[in-house]
Amino acid sequence: MSETESTMDKKEDSIFDLIEGLTPVDPTQLTEFQQAMNDEVIPEIVRVVEERRLLAVESRNRQLKC
Amino acid sequence: MYTWIPLGSSADLAQLASQIQSEYSPGVVAQNLASNLSNAVKAVLIERNYVDKDYRSTYYNFYAKKGQRYRPDCVRLHFFDETVIFEEETLRLRCTDNRLQDHYFGYMILRPTGIATIGRSVVSPDVRNGASGFIITAPHKVHLLGYQLFVEGFPSMDQHIDISVCAHAACWSILRHYSERYNVYREFLTHDITMMAQQFNPGGLVPSKGLQVSHAERVFQEAGTFPVHVARDINKPGDLAFYRQMIAYVESRFPLFAAMHNRGHAVAIVGYEWRTPATSGLPGLRYAWDEVKSLSVVDDSQLPYLSVPAQAGSAAYCALDIDAFIVALPEKIFYPADAVDRLAPALFKLGAVVGLPKQDETIIRYFITTGSALRRFVRGRESEFDPKLLQTIMTLPFAQFVWVVEFATEAQWAVGQIAARAVIDATASLREVMPLWLLHSRSEALVFDRQTVNLNLSTGIRALKLAGMGQTAFTRMDQNLRPTQTK
DSSP states (O other): OOOHHHHSOOOOGGGGGGSSEEEETTTHHHHHHHIIIIIIHHHHHHHHHHHHHHHHHHHHHHHOOO | EEEEEOEEEEEGGGHHHSOOOOGOOHHHHHHHHHHHBBBTOOEEEEEEEEHHHOOOOHHTTTGGGGSSOOSSEEEEEEEOOOTEEEETTTTEETTTTSSSSEEEEEEEOOSSSSSOOOOEEEOOOOGGOOSSSEEEOOOEEEEEETTTEEEEOBBBOOOOOOOHHHHHHHHHHHHHHHHHHHTSOOOOHHHHHHTTTTSSOOOOOOGOEEHHHHHHHHHHHHHTEEEEEEETTTTOOOHHHHHHHHHHHHHTTTTTTETTTTEEEEEEEOOOOEEOOOOOOSSOEEEEGGEEEEEEETTTTSSSEEEEEEEOOSSSSGGGGGGGGEEOSSSOSSOOHHHHHOOOOOOGGGGHTTTTOOOGEEEEEEEEHHHHHHHHHHTTGGSEEEEEEEHHHHSSSOOEEEEEEEEHHHHHHHHHHEEEEEEEETOOTTTOOEEEEEEEEEEEEEOOOOOTTTOOHHEEEEEOOOOSSSSEEEEEOOOOOOOOOOO
């Protein structure tokens, strides 16, 4: 294996290795947020963004003159 | 070529009518100035035979083709305070402190078109009666009598009526601001804007038949920006998310092209004013939009910085009449404001980990900024931050743009402080569960590794205990809009 390949294969440092004082987070503390994002927030975001796109389509043809 | 008019009172502006030829409509302009400029303007210098590039662009392409003869030159009016005097023999402008720049309030060009004669103008908001709050401005260079002056303001002009309408004027104002403020954008003249709106040269008076919003969108695209067109259901004025993102963009220093379809009118939104903070005592999550008293707009039928109330009242129109806006964004802002608007309240689900204020006692404010502006803000307030948090902000590999969400209690809002801040990746995708770089309060922070967080939550998030920040205050990150200092 060439030196270049060996360097490329080397695992990139995580950003966490560069910041002092970080500690792992108990995953159970994130469950409620994760569930809310998956079940409510992301579907709502997708719905709203699509709705906004359709409203923009309607709005595009409206006339401005004064 | 130059005439100095000292003003004892606004009534003295009527002298413009005797000094300027009628095709510039000096009488109408004088009345407008008398009603809308503050008494701090104590002198007007009339500069005749001024070659205005914007008027010339319409002259070469339109007025010169007409049977009626139009002059090719304009008149430029310059506004000064009481400390400046003009020496007619030497054509010198003098002031006691030799700081002419500090006593200059800007200029207004008059076109020889008979009607709607106010052309390219940049006037300081400080001398506009009724202007208030924070205004998006850029420094505009002015060459006058060998002096180089600057005026901080937002460009404005009357529509030409025959070859441009309100929407053209709003596009022109915004793009002229961009070309002065950001060197990545080139300058577009009035006639360029009229042409950019169409796929082909429509010729003649077609532009005066009006524009559709899609044409304005096209102008911003042609200018090299990435326009985002946000509309609400015109039958549902209660779409508060629409207004929340509108103020978010203005607070992010993006002037907005705003359409009011019930009036068939378009303006540029260039600023806002907060309500006087008052303890409401009412529970419930609030947003920055709920704290807005008025918007400042550049309306081509008025002098700039017209204050438009947030709610309906005695004014001709209010912010609620706006039902669509276009924000001319730079590239690389993929995560839309609608997503931030829905994500921000969901972050309270992490409140127990980070220590956010109670949801129903919080005011949420969100805006776009650059990673470097965020770092500059933090660097300027090092004492507010635990060194570990400062190191985190300096180390995270932000994309160029980030959304910032600030959480403040009512008491903190009143004094310009916040309790917590989230930094969201503006290049995130809609369906990301963790589109965040950072969420921090004064006691805890959550740091997100954007490389891994959406693959594995437990390895992609770390906590950071913050010390020594219990008693310090976090300052709200204002985006350097210019506060109006009424004169």
